[in-house]
Amino acid sequence: MSDHVEPMKKKEISVNDVEFAQIEQNGPKNLFTQMQGFWVTFATMFKKVNTVNYPEVKEPTAERFHGRHQLNRYDDGLEKCIGCELCAWACPADAIYVEGAANSDEHRMSPGERYGRVYQINYLRCIFCGLCIEACPTRALTMTNEYELADETRAKLIFEKDDLLAPLRAGMLMPPHPMYPNTTDTNYYKNEIKSSHPSQEVNN
Amino acid sequence: MTNAQLIAGDPGWLIAVKAVLVFALCVLLTLMSVWGERRLVARMQQRLGPNRVGPFGLIQSLADGVKLALKEDLIPAAADKVIFIIAPVISVTTCFMSFAVIPFSGQVTLFGKVTAMQLTDIPVGVLYVLSIASIGVYGIVLAGWSSGSTYPLLGGLRSSAQVISYEIAMGLSLVAVFIYAGSMSTSEIVAAQQQWWYAVILFPSFIIYAISMVGETNRAPFDLAEAEGELVGGFHTEYSSLKFALFFLAEYVNIIAVSALATTLFLGGYHAPPGLGFTEAWLGGWFTMIWFFAKVILFFFVFVWLRGTLPRMRYDQFMQFGWKVLIPVSLAWIMIVATLRVLSLNGAPRAATIAFASTVVLLVMLVNFGFENAKNKKKNTPFAEVSDPEFAVPQLPITVSTINVSTGKKGDQ
Numbered sequence: 001m002s003d004h005v006e007p008m009k010k011k012e013i014s015v016n017d018v019e020f021a022q023i024e025q026n027g028p029k030n031l032f033t034q035m036q037g038f039w040v041t042f043a044t045m046f047k048k049v050n051t052v053n054y055p056e057v058k059e060p061t062a063e064r065f066h067g068r069h070q071l072n073r074y075d076d077g078l079e080k081c082i083g084c085e086l087c088a089w090a091c092p093a094d095a096i097y098v099e100g101a102a103n104s105d106e107h108r109m110s111p112g113e114r115y116g117r118v119y120q121i122n123y124l125r126c127i128f129c130g131l132c133i134e135a136c137p138t139r140a141l142t143m144t145n146e147y148e149l150a151d152e153t154r155a156k157l158i159f160e161k162d163d164l165l166a167p168l169r170a171g172m173l174m175p176p177h178p179m180y181p182n183t184t185d186t187n188y189y190k191n192e193i194k195s196s197h198p199s200q201e202v203n204n
Numbered sequence: 205m206t207n208a209q210l211i212a213g214d215p216g217w218l219i220a221v222k223a224v225l226v227f228a229l230c231v232l233l234t235l236m237s238v239w240g241e242r243r244l245v246a247r248m249q250q251r252l253g254p255n256r257v258g259p260f261g262l263i264q265s266l267a268d269g270v271k272l273a274l275k276e277d278l279i280p281a282a283a284d285k286v287i288f289i290i291a292p293v294i295s296v297t298t299c300f301m302s303f304a305v306i307p308f309s310g311q312v313t314l315f316g317k318v319t320a321m322q323l324t325d326i327p328v329g330v331l332y333v334l335s336i337a338s339i340g341v342y343g344i345v346l347a348g349w350s351s352g353s354t355y356p357l358l359g360g361l362r363s364s365a366q367v368i369s370y371e372i373a374m375g376l377s378l379v380a381v382f383i384y385a386g387s388m389s390t391s392e393i394v395a396a397q398q399q400w401w402y403a404v405i406l407f408p409s410f411i412i413y414a415i416s417m418v419g420e421t422n423r424a425p426f427d428l429a430e431a432e433g434e435l436v437g438g439f440h441t442e443y444s445s446l447k448f449a450l451f452f453l454a455e456y457v458n459i460i461a462v463s464a465l466a467t468t469l470f471l472g473g474y475h476a477p478p479g480l481g482f483t484e485a486w487l488g489g490w491f492t493m494i495w496f497f498a499k500v501i502l503f504f505f506v507f508v509w510l511r512g513t514l515p516r517m518r519y520d521q522f523m524q525f526g527w528k529v530l531i532p533v534s535l536a537w538i539m540i541v542a543t544l545r546v547l548s549l550n551g552a553p554r555a556a557t558i559a560f561a562s563t564v565v566l567l568v569m570l571v572n573f574g575f576e577n578a579k580n581k582k583k584n585t586p587f588a589e590v591s592d593p594e595f596a597v598p599q600l601p602i603t604v605s606t607i608n609v610s611t612g613k614k615g616d617q
Contacts, residue, residue, distance in 0.1 A: 045247040
């Protein structure tokens with residue numbers, strides 16, 4: 001750096017440069033005005049209570065509430081996760097552990113080369129910041145609104161891949177199974193596969 | 205028959221039964237009032253309050269009490285062990301003792317004996333209550349001192365200063381009642397209020413008592429001794445388990461005690477409100493007890509209401525209020541009441557009484573006018589200009605002023 005920055009001198013920021021005005025200090029209010037506070041609390045007693053009786057009454061969360069994670073699938077049932085570990089790298093709390101593995105024609109879990117063989121999220125560490133979701137290149141990882149995650153043991157709060165995977169919907173097949181005929185992972189990525197093809201069932 | 209005559213013939217077993225009843229009642233009231241306070245304050249803050257243990261959360265405080273009893277009982281290494289243990293005992297016994305002279309009901313029949321729900325009736329009953337309350341301060345002071353820790357010491361000092369100063373105002377406010385009732389016995393004071401409650405005829409005394417009883421019980425807005433933000437828990441910071449529970453119990457029994465005393469001295473005690481006198485014979489006289497507790501609960505509600513409404517006072521303001529306002533006002537009021545009483549007892553003509561009363565009113569107005577004048581004068585006098593002294597001094601900083609965000613105009617500098 002060629003420019004030498006001079007530290008600002010104290011004189012340059014004089015107090016006088018700021019605009020000042022004296023605040024009008026009102027004296028104490030009269031007795032009646034002071035007593036109005038009593039009416040406020042008294043009247044509040046008969047107002048509707050804001051409390052939600054939580055375990056019995058559950059109010060919906062905000063639409064985009066950061067809850068438990070979910071590993072999504074393509075519409076034919078193949079997993080979206082490619083085991084790239086970007087989520088684990090993005091995680092500031094080091095709550096995600098991913099181990100990728102190569103797909104083969106006999107054992108295909110996701111379109112493309114690789115899939116996530118091990119996928120763990122430790123909910124004792126997770127801070128629900130959502131950086132993992134931003135990092136995911138295939139939108140395999142998203143968050144649900146589910147917030148009731150308390151449990152008794154530490155082990156139960158480490159969620160495995162089975163706990164996180166989205167359920168199979170109509171038209172989906174349980175992987176491993178081959179990709180949709182005559183498609184590449186690009187077609188999958190562009191969301192062109194709308195349902196599974198009968199030929200994909202063979203392996204099952 | 206007066207209460208004193210009624211209870212004079214009580215056999216020993218009846219006194220024991222009544223003592224147990226009074227004790228049970230106090231403990232029960234404490235449990236209920238803790239629950240009631242939490243529910244009421246919650247309502248004032250648009251919450252529900254405890255509602256899960258039992259119907260409406262009614263046995264919440266019982267559950268809390270059991271939990272407290274099961275906790276580990278810690279005694280700090282630096283504590284003075286004996287006094288540390290005695291202090292909560294002093295606190296709790298004294299506040300129960302003051303109930304001995306409170307008349308809960310008129311004539312009733314208990315186990316076939318005609319009596320009144322009052323443990324004992326001594327001619328100086330109210331003085332007895334005041335003295336017992338003063339002993340209760342020892343509990344607080346000793347607890348603060350024996351903990352061997354700074355916050356409890358500060359809390360103990362504060363609350364003893366507070367209780368002692370407000371006890372003066374409290375005692376003075378009661379003098380007017382003594383003058384009018386001609387007795388210090390609680391039952392006779394109640395009997396003297398058959399026609400007019402002292403809350404009406406001695407209204408200033410009532411107000412002073414009502415204020416000082418809040419100061420006396422260390423309750424919001426005068427809860428400086430337990431100012432959580434400043435002193436952790438005040439004098440009971442180092443206490444845990446049952447010893448803490450005793451302090452907790454003492455605090456609430458104290459509230460009920462001062463409320464009961466206020467009811468006795470100013471709201472006609474166990475008598476029905478004017479116009480409802482026929483209810484006193486219902487349930488064989490026991491209905492008077494319902495009136496008594498209705499009034500006590502009314503006072504308790506005011507306690508809760510104060511807590512829900514007012515922020516905590518600053519310590520110096522609080523002391524100033526006690527010593528410079530409450531005590532002089534009650535002294536002046538006692539003089540007026542005494543003069544009026546002497547005038548009426550000596551059969552002075554009505555004109556003399558009216559003349560005296562109007563002189564007093566005139567004097568009060570004059571004093572008030574003087575105060576207002578002085579206040580205005582103080583407000584309107586500009587600050588004296590500061591001139592530079594002869595000798596060399598460093599330059600003064602410019603006049604301190606604040607930035608006015610709303611207008612942003614250039615003010616004085």
